[in-house]
Each structure stands twice: as structure tokens, then as C-alpha cells.
Amino acid sequence: MTTLTLSRYLQQKLDLPGVTPELCELIRQTGDACHRISDAIAKGALAGVLGQAGSENVQGEEQKKLDIITNDLMIAATLGGGCVAGLASEEMDEILPVPDGMKEGRYLMLFDPLDGSSNIDVNISVGTIFSILERPDGQGPVTEQDFLQPGNQQVAAGYVVYGPSTLLVLTLGDGADGFTLDREQGVFYLTAPNLQVPKDTKEFAINMSNMRHWELNMQRYVRELLEGITGVREKDFNMRWVASMVADVHRIMTRGGIFMYPYDLKDPSKPGKLRLMYEANPMSFIMEQAGGASTTGRQRILDVTPTSLHQRVPVVMGSANEVERVTGYHLET
Numbered sequence: 001m002t003t004l005t006l007s008r009y010l011q012q013k014l015d016l017p018g019v020t021p022e023l024c025e026l027i028r029q030t031g032d033a034c035h036r037i038s039d040a041i042a043k044g045a046l047a048g049v050l051g052q053a054g055s056e057n058v059q060g061e062e063q064k065k066l067d068i069i070t071n072d073l074m075i076a077a078t079l080g081g082g083c084v085a086g087l088a089s090e091e092m093d094e095i096l097p098v099p100d101g102m103k104e105g106r107y108l109m110l111f112d113p114l115d116g117s118s119n120i121d122v123n124i125s126v127g128t129i130f131s132i133l134e135r136p137d138g139q140g141p142v143t144e145q146d147f148l149q150p151g152n153q154q155v156a157a158g159y160v161v162y163g164p165s166t167l168l169v170l171t172l173g174d175g176a177d178g179f180t181l182d183r184e185q186g187v188f189y190l191t192a193p194n195l196q197v198p199k200d201t202k203e204f205a206i207n208m209s210n211m212r213h214w215e216l217n218m219q220r221y222v223r224e225l226l227e228g229i230t231g232v233r234e235k236d237f238n239m240r241w242v243a244s245m246v247a248d249v250h251r252i253m254t255r256g257g258i259f260m261y262p263y264d265l266k267d268p269s270k271p272g273k274l275r276l277m278y279e280a281n282p283m284s285f286i287m288e289q290a291g292g293a294s295t296t297g298r299q300r301i302l303d304v305t306p307t308s309l310h311q312r313v314p315v316v317m318g319s320a321n322e323v324e325r326v327t328g329y330h331l332e333t
């Protein structure tokens, strides 16, 4: 069994460019929050945390009690810890700057505190996703504009899957590594160093019920997968869809595959379902660091210039050769 704890691992990374003691401390604080979230999720109905909160978030989605509890836990662990200048979350309309009187740090963190929340009441894996940026030079209070940096500026990103075990996958821009939480000790141990996503795959993940709403190039790609050995791909493909991005992407991080939430004509005002700043960017950073690829179908996600905090984006990520194929189909039109 590995004995490298997350804390020791972070210490060893201090030699890397851009990795500071403050960044490491912020990741430790986030790990602590995720430990608490893991405990709350594991207790479930016993802790009275399941069910609806009776409120909506800024995107008009009904909030679960756990959406709010997990958001509060992330804030409690990081806002006053001296490492961040401000936070942004799926569950908050606006950015949350460090209040006057509290120590301000140099980092900005964006997060989806509970990903896959529709799964929480049916006891299926959910997750947390976080993205860390450096605050641009500047005086005065932190602004939303400070957060609107492309994903290629992230200094670290991670996700946690609350599944049969609680797993943290982290990148500091030097590969992607996986840690398992020892719940009794409250310590994450390195258990999956140097994750590598195979370039080719025979497994895809997409919500097929939206097929008629996709662009024709996406319909063509998926139809070819379904034709299997009898079609142009000349091999059979398997399909999986958990409907928690963290769980679906973690499967791909482990054994390869392609994850797609494409542009959807169901609601032409929304250019995709997933959120750029705290879902697509961090997951794309981790995916690329593990040798995979991630695009909107037309453009590398990490190069998308953000225009608003809660903006949505189409996502195609996973095994590099498969992502390249889908992107090629999109660029034909």
C-alpha cells in the first residue's frame, strides 16, 4: 500500500514552476472540505441531507439540500484560509470576495460543489469539481472579470468522486494523479499515480435521449458507433451514462472512452449544458494532463475565452483519437 499522503505529495511538488506553499495549502483545505462532504453524503438520510432545498440557483435549476450544504462546506474550508482572494460556484449567482478583515490570498477558486446532484437521492455516485486560477495583478476588490480567464491559465484543478470509495484526482500541470480517502484517518493517499487515458476506445458516454436535437455531424458520429462491426468503424462500441460528469469522466480516466455533452438544439439559447468555468475547464485540464483531449467539437476547451461566470459550452472529451474524429466531423461543416 502506498504511504504517500496528499500533504507529502504537495510538498514534493513545490519545485514545480507556479506551485507555491499557498497553492498547496488551498488544495489541502479543499481536500478537507471534500472529506466533510464525503461524510455528509455517506450518512445520507441519517443526516437528513437528502431531498430538495425548495430554492433555485442562478441557472434556474432546483437546488437539492446537498447542493447548498456542499457549497457552504467549500466556502467554510477556503474563504478565510488566507489563500484565496475570492470564490465562484455553480450555486452562487455572483463571485464571493474575501470579506474585509479576513486575510486575502493570491488565488481564485471556482467550483461545482455537488456534480450530478440528480443522482444523490437514488444513491448513485456524485462529485465535486474545482478549478484554481491566479488573481491577475491589480489593486482593489476582486471582480468577476478577474475570474474570466481561459482554462489554459489554470494553475491546478481537481475532482472528487463520492462513489464506493472517495477518490480525488488532481493536476498541478505536471500529469494527473489519483488519491483515495482513508475516511477514518481523514487522509488522502496517492493510489493512482500518473493516470494515462488510452488513445483509442470502444466505449462512449452520451445522453442518447437528446439524439434528435444534436447537429447532424454529431448524429452521424453516434450512428456510426451504433452500427458497430457492420458499419464504417468495423468494431462494436459499448455505452455507459451515469449522468454525473465526474463519474462518467473518471471511468474514462481509468479505462478510456469518450464523453460527450454536445451542442443541443433543444434550447438554442444554450450552447451546451455543461458549465465552462467550473465543469468543462477543470475536467479538460485534468483530461489533457492524462494524455486525453477535450474540445467543444470545434475548438480546444482550454482556449475558449470566457465571457461570463456561468456560461455553458459543448463538451467532447476523452481518448485522443476518438475526440479528434468527432472534432474532424464538426469542422467538415
Ligand SMILES: O=P(O)(O)OC[C@H]1O[C@](O)(COP(=O)(O)O)[C@@H](O)[C@@H]1O
Residues within 6 Å of the ligand: 090, 112, 114, 115, 116, 117, 118, 207, 243, 244, 245, 246, 261, 273
Ligand atoms: O441529465 P443529463 O441531461 O443527462 O445531464 C447529466 C449532466 O448534468 C450534470 O449533472 C450537471 O451537473 P450538476 O448536478 O452540477 O448540475 C453533469 O454532471 C452530467 O454530465
Ligand SMILES: [Mg+2]
Residues within 6 Å of the ligand: 112, 114, 115, 116, 245, 279
Ligand atoms: Mg455539475
Ligand SMILES: [Mg+2]
Residues within 6 Å of the ligand: 090, 112, 113, 114, 115, 116, 117
Ligand atoms: Mg452541481
